[in-house]
Amino acid sequence: MIEIKTIPEGDISTIKIVGDVDASSSIQLDNEIQKVTEQKATKILFDCEELNYISSAGLGVFMSYIQYFEENDIKTGLFGLTDKVQNVFQILGLDQLLYIGTTKEEAKSHIDEQL
């Protein structure tokens, strides 16, 4: 019930998440992020336009990479979150640690600004 694929665009890797991220599918998300970081990506965007639901296990995956992104100077951003999903991020406070933009362009320019 989940589909994850990475679309490289120049120096930006966009991970598109489609469907529900629950306890079992969160492993796929983890593997994908792992793969992208191993490819020495420095800019990662998460396309959440079709992310329908995220469980605490899915949030745990994001959370576990926050410190790694920071330490390895990897710029990240999320965009296109539905209200419901965004609310979940906000309640947990992850919006304070991860950039959440509305559109892809917004997220892109946020990443570029940081350089």
Added chain:
Amino acid sequence: MLTYKTITRLSLFLAILVWLLLAASELFILFSEGHGLSAGIGRGVPKVLYNVFLLTLYLYYRYSIGKAENFNFLDLLWRIFVTGLIATVVSLALKFFTFLLGTSTLVNAPLFIDLRYLVNLGLASTFLLSTFTVWKRLILYQKSKFLLSVWNVFEYALLASLAYSVLFPFNVLRGLFFPFLIVLILMGMFLSANMKWVAYLNFRQKWKSILLILLSMLYLTYFAMVLFNEVTIDSDELNFISDFRFNIYVLALFSFIFVYALFSLLVILFNLPTSSVFEKKLAEVVNFQRLSQSIQTEQNEDQVYGILLESAASTVLADAAWVEVYNTSVEPGRLTPKSSFISHHISEEEILNLKEKVSFNTSNKSLFGGEKDLMSHSLIIKLNNANYKSAMGFEINIQNEAVGAIILLKDVTDGFNKEMSNIIRTFVNQASISIENFRLLRKELENERYKEEVKIAKRVQSSLLPDVLDHNEDFDIVAFSEAADEVGGDYYDTYRISPTRTAVIIGDVSGKGTSAAFQMSQMKGIFHSLVLGDPSPGEFLEKANSALSRCLEKTSFITTSYFVIDSNAKQLSFARAGHCPTLYYQLESNQLSYLDTKGLGLGILRGKDYRKYVSTNTKSYASGDLIILYTDGITEAKNSLGEEFGFDRLQEIVSDNLKASPRELQEQLIEALYQFSGVDTIDDDFTTLIIKFK
């Protein structure tokens, strides 16, 4: 009801009585006739009496022979042998007595000759009927319905012949006599083809049977000759009334007994050479049964292998054999899994030696190298060994996984054939089933134990949640928690720091089940140790985050809300660590809303920076105000359409029950939740904690 014993005794007594009457009446008639007197009784009387005598004997043997369920064939044959022996000895004694008397007048007296004849007739009849009954038991061994009906017809026909002799005594030579007799003889011959019992005799028993049957045939011939002599010698002068030659029943019995004895004799003789094969087959069946029963008796896997080895080796007469059991589980601390051997007439050293020389390749966990029969996992090979010249091997598979192998060895070349291979395969299959059953049983027991352990965990965990919530007179408090699995990751607690200060906590560990339950118990420990220092809510979260950073899994976090209620100042101070926003009702303004404060879940940021992301808030409260705390198990509960219960529905239910007591409100909320989800169990752990100020 008459018991068998009474019937037996009664019929024996009657038989003797009838014989005496028979003798008396016949002698009386002959005596009377000899003296030209009228006897006063007809010649029909002795004839009837003789038939009655036969009938009583029939009854006697019917009830005295073979009523025991497990009769033994040899015992039966022995019985007719003894009966025949006694009868013959008595008859011979009589003959000897006659001889001693020489040519005295008594010997030639018609009455004496008649008496002698009657004695012999009685003895012969006894022997005939006892043998007839035994033959019946043998023929009906493993009977079919058809056979039984044929037999019944035969027996009724015989009884009818008794009646025939009585009813038509004077024209015996005419009419139906011969056709009837021939039909009976043919039926007897037809039935004589049934000798399934012979197959169940072993070699020794067959020899004994041959001897006993031969002797029985000898008795039969002896009696036939004696009786025939008696009735023919002086037939001109004497007129035997109970002449057996005119009794269909007796003639039919004579023929039937003789034919069956002859047939049995021949069949046993022809079966003698094959009896060893049959015995072997029987031993195989017994071995097979032992294997199948090994699961029922309390035996273990090794014993099953042992039975397999022993059965297989004895069935194919192997000179040596072994079972190798692969050690599939690699135990820590052991370098290579070593197979264990169960051997039969061979040392482990020799086995290893053989395995080295012959291309029994164990590296791929298979004993069988190039010549392996892939379908059956077996092989027959020649060996070039001093002791053994041929070998047969089978892999023991359980659910397509090789767990071991059995190897049989012989000191002759080509010692094994296809036939043996098939037998051993069935043994191996049966052993596999037994072992698989053992394993399933053990797994089931283990599962049982785990279930028991989980039950204990549940009991321990439920004791971690407080039964009574500590609080003062300023407010009422109720809480409810339910885990999706046996144990859960939701937590709530209260603590009275001082008479006027109460700490309240609600927490939710990410994930559910056992790992969540362990972290929840850690949370309780952290709460109870930190609360003693009366920290501000912000400080509490910071210290809790620091403590949890050291023990939480990388992808786990805990969300919590922490409140300190100061009933002196009528003030709340609170902080939120990523937990669901608190729903608060203010009576004065009649406003129900979620408290919007910033916060970050515990364990997400595992450094000193955490302080930046939480804040302590304060709020005054008044009587009638409500605090509704909950976990995301409530707001994220889904119905069949995939819709979430959500924050709005929660708010709606609270707003409908603002005047209710906390307990009533809690009940309404839980009921609404279950109604919404439409199932018996909610998919996630969920908890509510409701506070109402007085």
